[in-house]
Amino acid sequence: MDDVIIIGGSFAGLAAALQLGRARRKVTVLDTGLPRNRFAGHSHGLLGHDHKPPLDILAEARQQLARYPTVKLVNARADSISGTIDNFSVLTGDGESLGARRLILSYGVADQMPNVPGFAESWGTSIVPCPYCDGFEVAGQHWGLVWSGPPSHNYVRLYHDWTDTLTVFADGHDIPPDIRADLARRNIPVVDGRITEIARHGGHNATVKLDTGPNASVDILFAHPCNKPSASLHESLGLATVNTPLGIALKVDERRETSTPGIYAAGDLANALMASVTTAISHGATAGISAQQSMLV
Secondary structure, eight states, X not given: XXXXXXXXXXXXHHHHHHHHHHTTOOEEEEEOSOOGGGGOSOBOSOTTOTTBOHHHHHHHXXXXXXXXXXEEEEEOXXXXXXXXXXXXXXXXXXXXXXXXXEEEEOOOEEEOOXXXXXXXXXXXXXXXXXXXXXTGGGTTSOEEEEOOSTHHXXXXXXXXXXXXXXXXXXXXXXXXXHHHHHHHHTTOOEEOSOEEEEEEOSTTOEEEEESSSOOEEESEEEOOOOEEESOOHXXXXXXXXXXXXXXXXXOOOTTOBOSSTTEXXXXXXXXXXXXXXXXXXXXXXXXXXXXXXXTOO
């Protein structure tokens, strides 16, 4: 039996495994190799790895974990979980049954792309969600924002640190008059109509096609599609969740423990605030240390 099984081997899961491996705890990491940011060419804002491809950072992390003999990385999907603290059982997609005293869920979330031609193909290049991740590289250029609801008004204020040229695409949303007045005061044009297609022109540039009026071109387009957990294990476990503007997140305490004793969660799956690689690593390390300390005698 393992001390800990980690389900999801991206940044949060590997950070947890590193802490547990250094504590000489026996760990198995199950991963399907589909991290959320695999569409991004570079990862930014991660100290020591700024502007590196995220898949390269993960590959290097896996190589570093190889020096810890108690850490095992397995390319497999977790199909089901049963049991209670000190006696959990995980059934993999290969039909193997694994046991562990603790579990860490870090299988992340999947962005739900709208049914707009060109949107999914442009995701991570000409369409991005996070100015902290990609804003510096396109600072001072013409940005576009796909309006998605009340949080979008705050994005307008946030983006001002990177650019003074912003166009808002209402995309069928009814933007209240007082917010429209504030956008006008800020000299931010609002383009009404629904987006029907995104045409990418190499690099970040994109042309937004609309069902009414002429097309509009921007140097980078920011959008915030909803997301959902990449697996449903938390549902079968009955774990408590919290609602966020973009979807649900697992509810955890300051030690990253979920509503079920012995089960911890980290990464985007349990992040109700801003998702980032830095945050995922921090929360993963906390989950690993918390799981280890909970087994002390």
